[in-house]
Amino acid sequence: MSHSSRPLNRQDYKTLTLAALGGALEFYDFIIFVFFAAVVGDLFFPADIPEWLRQVQTFGIFAAGYLARPLGGIIMAHFGDLVGRKKMFTLSILLMAVPTLAMGLLPVYASVGLAAPLLLLMMRILQGAAIGGEVPGAWVFVAEHVPTRRTGVACGTLTAGLTVGILLGSVVATLINTSLTPQAIHDGGWRIPFLLGGAFGLLAMYLRRWLQETPVFLEMQQRKALAQELPVKAVVLKHQRAVAVSMLLTWLLSAGIVVVILMSPVWLQKQYGLAPALTLQANSVATVMLCLGCLIAGVAADKYGASRTFIVGSLLLAASSWAFYHLAGSHPEYLFLLYGLVGLCVGVVGAVPYVMVRAFPAAVRFTGISFSYNVSYAIFGGLTPIAVTLLMNVSPMAPAWYVAALSLVGLSLGLWLRKSQGLLTTQEKITA
Numbered sequence: 001m002s003h004s005s006r007p008l009n010r011q012d013y014k015t016l017t018l019a020a021l022g023g024a025l026e027f028y029d030f031i032i033f034v035f036f037a038a039v040v041g042d043l044f045f046p047a048d049i050p051e052w053l054r055q056v057q058t059f060g061i062f063a064a065g066y067l068a069r070p071l072g073g074i075i076m077a078h079f080g081d082l083v084g085r086k087k088m089f090t091l092s093i094l095l096m097a098v099p100t101l102a103m104g105l106l107p108v109y110a111s112v113g114l115a116a117p118l119l120l121l122m123m124r125i126l127q128g129a130a131i132g133g134e135v136p137g138a139w140v141f142v143a144e145h146v147p148t149r150r151t152g153v154a155c156g157t158l159t160a161g162l163t164v165g166i167l168l169g170s171v172v173a174t175l176i177n178t179s180l181t182p183q184a185i186h187d188g189g190w191r192i193p194f195l196l197g198g199a200f201g202l203l204a205m206y207l208r209r210w211l212q213e214t215p216v217f218l219e220m221q222q223r224k225a226l227a228q229e230l231p232v233k234a235v236v237l238k239h240q241r242a243v244a245v246s247m248l249l250t251w252l253l254s255a256g257i258v259v260v261i262l263m264s265p266v267w268l269q270k271q272y273g274l275a276p277a278l279t280l281q282a283n284s285v286a287t288v289m290l291c292l293g294c295l296i297a298g299v300a301a302d303k304y305g306a307s308r309t310f311i312v313g314s315l316l317l318a319a320s321s322w323a324f325y326h327l328a329g330s331h332p333e334y335l336f337l338l339y340g341l342v343g344l345c346v347g348v349v350g351a352v353p354y355v356m357v358r359a360f361p362a363a364v365r366f367t368g369i370s371f372s373y374n375v376s377y378a379i380f381g382g383l384t385p386i387a388v389t390l391l392m393n394v395s396p397m398a399p400a401w402y403v404a405a406l407s408l409v410g411l412s413l414g415l416w417l418r419k420s421q422g423l424l425t426t427q428e429k430i431t432a
Helices: 010-035 037-044 051-067 069-082 085-103 115-143 148-179 182-189 191-210 215-223 231-238 240-272 276-304 306-327 332-359 362-391 398-419
Strands: none
Touching: 010 037, 010 051, 010 085, 010 115, 010 148, 010 191, 010 240, 037 051, 037 115, 037 182, 051 069, 051 115, 051 362, 069 085, 069 115, 069 231, 069 362, 085 115, 085 191, 115 148, 115 332, 115 362, 148 182, 148 191, 148 240, 148 276, 148 332, 182 191, 215 362, 231 240, 231 362, 240 276, 240 306, 240 332, 240 362, 240 398, 276 306, 276 332, 306 332, 306 398, 332 362, 362 398
């Protein structure tokens, strides 16, 4: 049996498990901010500003983490392509754990005035630089460890692991909101999830000691086939089509998760007056289903191809999101069912890295994915919360319309991939 078609072995499962668990803990650190955006906005900005301005400023600091991703991601990817995947894969953990821990210790506006939001902004930027190298590095790492025909399930598993980090954030936020009073959270309870995040990051760093460098990088190193020119230069000049497709896929991934998973609990609270604890419980269900959806999408990509996966997945996302946003408030008894269903359908994003890792040759794969993913995420992931918040002044159903637009993008990409399979087949093989 050839290497490309063999089943996953014990070492593959170990690599996937450790990579996914480490990614989950690091992703928790990055997104826990959004679950406490309301209290952070109250504590880190003046008390006398309008509520809409407070929300925009808070989400602006949230967006800063995304805007910092390209620089951090491209630098880490540069060295990942030249000195090794594993080294950068481990470094990203440390760069995430330290600022997360610091965020739990920051003074608030009432204590230090304008310095409070500026310090918060600085920590958020450091987090963004770290996560910019983490996600592309993780996809490349697992894809280069497994057989070529198992790329989808490997990337889907890793993406599911990253979403477990969101679930962990949701669970921690739910526990804090149900065990502490709003006043207790305001007085210091909000610090707990950030302090936990610092500990999680150190644990993840320890776990990654047991990972091995990818066979693809070792083989390139042995053949002296590493990038001979600046990797990002090669990506921009020689792989424009792969960059364009990867950026559109990242819009689908980033905005789908940001709007449906991260923003919807607050939207349900503001729009329908649902209790925070209830919306966070429903969010936990949706995130569990998102993890399952990522696994299903990865398996489907291996078996049926990326084109069919995106066509079917996007149509299901459009239908389920319409039902969720229009019926969750008028039929709260179906909240968990509706939120879980749309979470499952957002899982189509589990097939995104399947396309990306096949779109770039191994010598510049880390840089190609990191450049495309992080630049797109900075634009769409970072600005989506602000855009949706402002659009809600025009229509309270703005999130529903935004997800509908995303579904159309996913459908269009699926149809395009059906006619342009060369993007997925003419590049170098993922495994040696």
